[in-house]
Amino acid sequence: MAFRGFLYLLFLMPMMLPAPPDRSQSRSMTVTTRGIVATSVTLASQAGAQILARGGSAADAAIAANATLGVVEPMMNGIGGDLFAIVRLAADKAPQGLNASGWAPKTLSIEALQKAGHAAMPATGIQTVTVPGCVAGWAALHSRYGRLPWKVLFAPAIYYAEHGFPVTEVVHDEWESGNAKLSSNRYAKQVFLPVPAKGQVFRNPDLAKSLRLIAEQGAKAFYRGPIGEAILATSRELGGTMAAADLAEFEPEWVEPISVTYRGWRVFEIPPNSQGIAALSMLNLMETFDFGQGAFTSPEAFHRKIESQKLAYADLARYVADPRFAKVPVAGLLDKQYAAARARSIDPARARCTAAPGDPSLDPHGDTTYLTAVDSNGNLVSLIQSIFQNFGSGIAVPGYGFHLHNRGALFVLDPKHPNALAPRKRPFHTIIPGYMEKGNQRIAFGIMGGLNQAQAHAQFVSDIVDHGMNIQAALEAPRFSKQTFGGCDFKIEPRLPAATYQHLRALGHQYELTGDFSHEYMGCGQAILFDVSTGVKFGASDPRKDGAAIPEPDPYFAAPKK
Numbered sequence: 001m002a003f004r005g006f007l008y009l010l011f012l013m014p015m016m017l018p019a020p021p022d023r024s025q026s027r028s029m030t031v032t033t034r035g036i037v038a039t040s041v042t043l044a045s046q047a048g049a050q051i052l053a054r055g056g057s058a059a060d061a062a063i064a065a066n067a068t069l070g071v072v073e074p075m076m077n078g079i080g081g082d083l084f085a086i087v088r089l090a091a092d093k094a095p096q097g098l099n100a101s102g103w104a105p106k107t108l109s110i111e112a113l114q115k116a117g118h119a120a121m122p123a124t125g126i127q128t129v130t131v132p133g134c135v136a137g138w139a140a141l142h143s144r145y146g147r148l149p150w151k152v153l154f155a156p157a158i159y160y161a162e163h164g165f166p167v168t169e170v171v172h173d174e175w176e177s178g179n180a181k182l183s184s185n186r187y188a189k190q191v192f193l194p195v196p197a198k199g200q201v202f203r204n205p206d207l208a209k210s211l212r213l214i215a216e217q218g219a220k221a222f223y224r225g226p227i228g229e230a231i232l233a234t235s236r237e238l239g240g241t242m243a244a245a246d247l248a249e250f251e252p253e254w255v256e257p258i259s260v261t262y263r264g265w266r267v268f269e270i271p272p273n274s275q276g277i278a279a280l281s282m283l284n285l286m287e288t289f290d291f292g293q294g295a296f297t298s299p300e301a302f303h304r305k306i307e308s309q310k311l312a313y314a315d316l317a318r319y320v321a322d323p324r325f326a327k328v329p330v331a332g333l334l335d336k337q338y339a340a341a342r343a344r345s346i347d348p349a350r351a352r353c354t355a356a357p358g359d360p361s362l363d364p365h366g367d368t369t370y371l372t373a374v375d376s377n378g379n380l381v382s383l384i385q386s387i388f389q390n391f392g393s394g395i396a397v398p399g400y401g402f403h404l405h406n407r408g409a410l411f412v413l414d415p416k417h418p419n420a421l422a423p424r425k426r427p428f429h430t431i432i433p434g435y436m437e438k439g440n441q442r443i444a445f446g447i448m449g450g451l452n453q454a455q456a457h458a459q460f461v462s463d464i465v466d467h468g469m470n471i472q473a474a475l476e477a478p479r480f481s482k483q484t485f486g487g488c489d490f491k492i493e494p495r496l497p498a499a500t501y502q503h504l505r506a507l508g509h510q511y512e513l514t515g516d517f518s519h520e521y522m523g524c525g526q527a528i529l530f531d532v533s534t535g536v537k538f539g540a541s542d543p544r545k546d547g548a549a550i551p552e553p554d555p556y557f558a559a560p561k562k
Helices: 002-016 042-053 059-073 110-115 134-145 152-163 167-178 178-185 187-191 207-216 228-237 244-248 276-286 299-319 336-343 452-465 473-474 498-506
Strands: 030-032 035-037 082-088 095-100 253-255 260-262 265-269 367-373 380-386 433-440 441-447 489-492 510-513 525-531 536-539 548-551
Touching: 030 035, 030 548, 035 042, 035 059, 035 178, 035 525, 035 536, 042 059, 042 152, 042 167, 042 367, 042 548, 059 082, 059 134, 059 152, 059 207, 059 367, 059 380, 082 134, 082 187, 082 433, 095 134, 110 207, 134 152, 134 380, 152 207, 152 260, 178 187, 178 525, 207 228, 228 244, 265 276, 276 336, 276 452, 299 452, 299 498, 367 441, 367 525, 380 433, 380 441, 433 452, 441 452, 441 473, 452 473, 452 525, 473 525, 473 536, 498 510
Parallel strands: 489 510
Antiparallel strands: 030 536, 035 367, 035 548, 082 095, 082 380, 095 253, 260 265, 265 433, 367 380, 433 441, 441 525, 525 536, 536 548
């Protein structure tokens, strides 16, 4: 009898438990009092977390994770690209910014390209290669914020390049999409083709050699040493204009982040030449509307966000360039009254299709990686790094295992435009790290993907502030993305109610549904929240890629010292 009563209680137990809360996110946040590293490939997150466990700072972990990503996600990033970062030390009053985007060669000019038969800036090839700023950016971060010896930070990346790593699912798909570009370069074809299958172990000993040189000789190996010499030889062979001085004289720049307030939060971005100002402009426009707490699926909210994006991006296309060469009206673009006046032009009953167009000849889909790290002391790094499009310029450096980026493709050949190509000028940049804070809450975040990034940043901020989402839910929430300037067309993910799509169509929006969790159009993000009052850190990683937010191992699990 007692046994039957026990079985009856077991039967009733599920009914007696409280109903679970609504949960739309696919995974929980990583929660710890120690450090966290979040990247788009788990091996890179793990590499950074191990550096934290060895006593490294958040900057050390970010460098190690980024170097590893260049090995395990070679179509997206690597030493042949550029880098931006925002660093928020726990003890400082404000974040610091780093612009490690490279300049055009001194002898590359509009006239030279026009004489070579180019009516517009080419999308790939040697003329799109600007000086890669990544390694110099690493050196600047380590010099100011590093704790471990420089050489230690590259051990994980060197290991995976030499011993190999199993290729992950999304990395395989993106690798395969670069097949044509890889086939057009003899050395790239030799190293990166055939495309490894999912789970196949891939090795890149030439990249291991490059990373070992950087680990042993510092950034000078890249800008004044054997790697730089190989870059210059590649440029000469292909008719490029890169000179030794272009590499040797380049230095990254520490900058003050620009910011706006959004309903009590302060949101920070890197100033021009990056597109971060568009995220802030978009937030200023969105702040003039009341979306209603929790009304995420409201078609009215989506309409106003989409229309705000169009206005912000029209300004982006017109004004943003290298401020050392062009007068960029940053203060005016971020002015609240300017935003309010612009917002009044948004028709609540009709989509706008008349924003100024951009250059339709350039594929806007960027290939980038974003990562963020926090150490046990609460120091945060928000870092983004890229070789721009899939496998960059299509030019791999023989003997060294990496591609040169094609960031110069974003210059224009109109001499009157602020972003006109000029010697030693930095191009307009799509990659942006983000950071936001309010009271004791500090969030480092970023979402990659070409022109998707600024609008994705604004949507992420709104999801947290307007709709009460945690950082994991905000990364996963369905997004829209418009990767052109002007027109009523955009991409949107399919996880909204049918009535929302019907209403948007009735307003004149010409949307196209993407695949679910579409990394191709919506990019991929990572985020870390540090609660200063409790010391607890929360990590989130976008399911649109192969990554994870990995906590720093607790000392209890550390290997015993020999």
